[in-house]
Amino acid sequence: MKPSNNDFINSKNKRLTLLGMSGVGKTHLSKLLSTDDKWYHYSGDYRIGAKYLSREILDNIKQRIRRDEYLAELLDNNSIAIENKVTFDNLSSISNFLGKVGNPNQGGLPIDEFTKRQALFHKAEINAMLDVPKFIGKSQRQGFTHFINDAGGSLCELDDDSVYQTLAESTLILYIKASKKNQSALIERTKTHPKPLYYQNDFLQTQLNIYLQEHQFTYVAQIDPDAFVGWIFPHLLAHRVPKYESIAKQYGCTIESEDLYQCTNADEVFALINEALN
Structure with missing residues (x-):
């Protein structure tokens, strides 16, 4: 159910879920609000790494360690231990x-292993988002007044x-809609700094087939992993935008990334949200 303007303005306990691509301004918004220690x-990504994929992450690391006989022996006789040190600011293990x-x-990963991990991530993200009400209760018991859910860019892909x-x-x-300028910057950044991403399986298979044909490859194993991420990202962005818009239209509201970048404090963010709700 969509909230009304008065519901948000008058609420003594403001709660937000941020929706949009990574790099669109979610962290900027969070920092503006975080100057008030009541938030x-x-x-979502931290919860995924710390709870729902922690064992799989550790198993993957141990499997790589066991390629070295010396380290494998130390690991197996408990001479060394491996920990998953995921933090809010360091999500690299995920x-x-x-x-x-x-x-x-x-x-790169073989296609079967890659799609297996994608499915595990999808399930983990669903569980992490369903945990939000529980953590709202936890935050209130700890004395926090407000709550912000910094969701991953793939939230729109859950289709749940x-x-x-x-x-x-x-x-x-709250959907933060990327401007054309912002979208171009995200595309360029992905080309120079490609990072792992989540893709819906049907979308991935379609794009892989196109990429293989365009580059006259026979097998996925011939693909340069970084080059593929840079190539597929504009298609992923076009795939996700209608999904973001649909969720915002049905359940929330939309603000523009360029307008958000002009905000310098929490009051200006709230004014922007109130305008969107109107």
């Missing part, structure tokens, strides 16, 4: 687990109405 910050599809000699309804009932879903 509890919930990171990215490394998710990986990139392509040539194993260039750090129970997740969106749960979030809408407990938070205001």
